[in-house]
Amino acid sequence: MSRQGGRSADPRKVSQELFTLTYGSLVSQLVKDYESDEEVNKQLDKMGYNIGIRLVEDFLARSGERRCNDFRETADIIAKSGFKMFLGITPTVANWSAAGDEFSLIFDNNPLTDFVELPEEHSQLNYSNILCGVIRGALETVQMDVNVRFVQDLLKGDNQTELKVKFIKRLEDAVPAGEE
Amino acid sequence: MSRQGGRSADPRKVSQELFTLTYGSLVSQLVKDYESDEEVNKQLDKMGYNIGIRLVEDFLARSGERRCNDFRETADIIAKSGFKMFLGITPTVANWSAAGDEFSLIFDNNPLTDFVELPEEHSQLNYSNILCGVIRGALETVQMDVNVRFVQDLLKGDNQTELKVKFIKRLEDAVPAGEE
Numbered sequence: 632m633s634r635q636g637g638r639s640a641d642p643r644k645v646s647q648e649l650f651t652l653t654y655g656s657l658v659s660q661l662v663k664d665y666e667s668d669e670e671v672n673k674q675l676d677k678m679g680y681n682i683g684i685r686l687v688e689d690f691l692a693r694s695g696e697r698r699c700n701d702f703r704e705t706a707d708i709i710a711k712s713g714f715k716m717f718l719g720i721t722p723t724v725a726n727w728s729a730a731g732d733e734f735s736l737i738f739d740n741n742p743l744t745d746f747v748e749l750p751e752e753h754s755q756l757n758y759s760n761i762l763c764g765v766i767r768g769a770l771e772t773v774q775m776d777v778n779v780r781f782v783q784d785l786l787k788g789d790n791q792t793e794l795k796v797k798f799i800k801r802l803e804d805a806v807p808a809g810e811e
Numbered sequence: 812m813s814r815q816g817g818r819s820a821d822p823r824k825v826s827q828e829l830f831t832l833t834y835g836s837l838v839s840q841l842v843k844d845y846e847s848d849e850e851v852n853k854q855l856d857k858m859g860y861n862i863g864i865r866l867v868e869d870f871l872a873r874s875g876e877r878r879c880n881d882f883r884e885t886a887d888i889i890a891k892s893g894f895k896m897f898l899g900i901t902p903t904v905a906n907w908s909a910a911g912d913e914f915s916l917i918f919d920n921n922p923l924t925d926f927v928e929l930p931e932e933h934s935q936l937n938y939s940n941i942l943c944g945v946i947r948g949a950l951e952t953v954q955m956d957v958n959v960r961f962v963q964d965l966l967k968g969d970n971q972t973e974l975k976v977k978f979i980k981r982l983e984d985a986v987p988a989g990e991e
């Protein structure tokens with residue numbers, strides 16, 4: 632019955648169903664609490680941000696990924712390493728802007744929205760908006776200021792779920808992670 | 812037994828960190844929303860109940876477990892199969908009552924409380940109370956009315972986390988699961 636450090640063996644995982652239903656409870660609560668979908672979206676983004684700055688440390692430690700200076704490399708690491716490790720899915724990186732400062736993550740499935748239908752009166756709700764915040768928080772921690780937003784969503788009847796990540800600026804003044 | 816398309820390979824898992832932090836966001840929101848810890852506990856139990864009645868179907872399908880008529884068997888399945896499948900941990904079944912109608916689940920670690928410290932002003936908060944609701948909801952779905960509550964919690968300075976499950980009655984009138 633011994634377990635290292637009081638935790639189950641690597642990889643430490645929980646079931647997607649439990650996660651999805653727990654996330655659903657969170658979104659339901661916020662919908663009860665706030666008047667507008669826009670405000671719920673904002674709260675989800677904020678919660679995601681706080682999660683992102685916590686997750687990134689764990690991610691860097693476990694993935695062995697190094698800081699990347701190139702935004703294309705960042706995109707690949709988010710999709711193939713980050714989403715894989717945390718949600719067990721690998722979105723496709725696509726739709727690069729000509730300037731190379733914006734890309735899309737395309738999801739053909741999204742574990743957060745299993746079992747979910749969006750009621751008509753919540754057509755402005757970005758149900759999975761927590762993901763935007765997670766990416767924003769995680770990248771800010773490695774000195775990248777980005778804008779992240781959903782532009783398509785299967786839940787809203789779109790053909791796919793698409794999240795856009797736009798590079799704003801490098802945060803030069805922050806203390807580099809792990810070098811405090 | 813592959814599920815419908817568009818999902819990642821079995822086992823469908825997400826990272827414990829992501830789950831733990833998302834659950835933390837939920838508890839924080841409830842603490843903001845409700846005046847007393849007792850009310851937060853109640854809300855968590857209610858959310859858990861709704862999750863439990865959803866999870867049990869998935870559990871029966873994936874675990875291959877059959878309905879059990881014996882409360883001791885139920886205890887073992889919850890601990891060794893249910894918690895293992897959903898949270899990746901196996902609590903110990905202990906402290907059976909003489910009448911055989913009550914047992915404890917003892918947790919030497921609890922993924923929900925990683926990174927968590929309970930502020931003094933929330934000494935009545937049962938942070939992981941959602942688990943009580945999940946067990947209650949899941950068992951009600953298989954016709955067992957139970958009472959579930961935390962009696963010890965590492966977060967509150969106890970030596971272990973202990974959850975008591977007490978059998979109340981068999982729900983004879985309900986339609987058996989899968990036999991509607």
